[in-house]
Structure formats: structure tokens, C-alpha cells
């Protein structure tokens with residue numbers, strides 16, 4: 001995508017949501033870190049349901065250690081992979097207390113050294129809690145980057161590095177959230193809602209999804225055709241002549 005188109009792409013997403021926020025509920029950097037660790041392969045809505053009551057009681061690593069792994073599991077058992085996630089949260093809380101003065105570190109290296117924290121989680125925490133211009137590539141951003149031609153790449157790291165390169169400085173702080181929201185609500189995985197997409201004219205993806213009324217008409221037409229085809233008798237095959245015996 002050409003630089004002027006990239007700028008226009010972000011400008012339109014910004015016009016729709018000038019100050020986007022993460023949909024994960026959190027109280028401070030620690031609860032944000034815990035929420036992001038719990039959100040791997042789970043929805044933000046599902047995580048918020050579990051963490052709402054949990055964070056009322058636990059908002060520091062010390063309180064988490066006091067609650068204990070079994071106690072934590074009782075709060076998060078509705079979230080997928082909760083056993084492994086509970087173990088990671090306990091282990092990272094212990095490290096925060098013992099090595100970081102109970103504070104969440106603000107560097108990628110220190111964050112990625114924590115159990116259950118990968119590059120994506122570190123990027124979210126650095127961006128949301130510390131205002132750094134990181135772009136965490138999740139499944140939505142990966143899809144949008146590739147479909148739109150904004151940052152095509154074979155894996156999340158490639159897409160992230162391309163986004164870093166092409167995203168103008170003025171959009172870097174919120175790029176991550178604009179792209180997630182766009183992927184989650186408009187440029188959906190199965191059927192992108194191109195008919196209401198604010199960047200439709202900038203996006204090379206084809207075929208574009210038509211408006212719902214048109215989709216209905218197309219479906220009805222396809223159904224009628226299938227019905228008509230079913231009624232038309234099939235041509236019978238002509239039997240082959242038997243080979244002459246030599």
C-alpha cells in the first residue's frame with residue numbers, strides 16, 4: 001500500500017474512534033498483565049467476566065500469592081487453558097515480588113522473561129500500561145494487515161515489523177487498537193463486512209462482501225438455479241461399442 005493510502009487508512013479509523021482503549025478490564029499495570037495473560041485464545045468478554053470479581057479482591061502480586069493457585073482457579077475456570085494460565089500467573093507474580101519490587105517491568109526483555117508472557121502480551125502491556133508505540137499482532141491484526149495489503153507477512157512477527165515500518169508516527173500510539181477494532185467488528189474472519197467498511201476504496205481484497213440485501217438476492221438466485229438444474233433431466237451417457245475380438 002502506498003504511503004499516502006496508509007495515512008488515509010489510519011486517518012479514517014482514527015476519525016471513527018479518536019481515543020481507542022483496550023476492551024480488557026483492568027485496574028493497574030499488574031491487573032492488565034494478568035488480564036492479557038488470561039486472554040490468550042479467549043475472548044475479552046470471557047476474561048472480563050472472570051476478572052471482574054477477581055480484581056475486586058486481587059490487584060497486586062502479593063495478594064495473588066496470598067490467594068494461591070487453587071483460589072485463582074476458582075475465579076478463572078471459565079477461561080480456556082485455565083490450569084496452565086493459573087500456574088503462569090502465580091509464577092510471574094512470585095517473580096514480580098522477588099525481582100521487580102512488585103512492579104510490572106517496562107521493558108520487553110523483562111516482560112518476556114515472565115512465565116506465560118510472549119511478544120504479543122509484552123507489546124500490549126508496553127503499549128497500554130506504559131504508552132510505548134508497540135503494535136501487538138493478534139489474529140485480527142494479522143488478518144487485516146494481510147487482507148488490506150497494509151502489512152502483508154507470513155507470520156505475526158513479519159506483520160508487526162512491517163506495521164512498525166509503514167505506520168506514520170502520528171498513528172503509532174493507537175495503531176494497535178484501531179486495527180484490532182477494525183478486524184474484530186468490520187473486517188471479520190469469515191465474512192468481512194466490506195459494504196460498511198470505512199476503507200473499502202483503499203483495500204485491494206476481492207471479492208468484496210456485498211450489502212445484506214444483495215447477499216439475500218444472490219442466495220435466492222442461487223437457490224432458484226439449483227432447483228431448476230435439479231429438474232432438468234441429465235443427458236444419459238452413450239454406451240461404448242464392444243471391442244471386436246481379434
Ligand code: SF4
Pocket residue numbers: 147148186187188192193194197198199200203204205208209
Ligand atoms: S474492504 Fe472488506 S476486506 Fe477490505 S478492509 Fe474492508 S472489510 Fe476488510
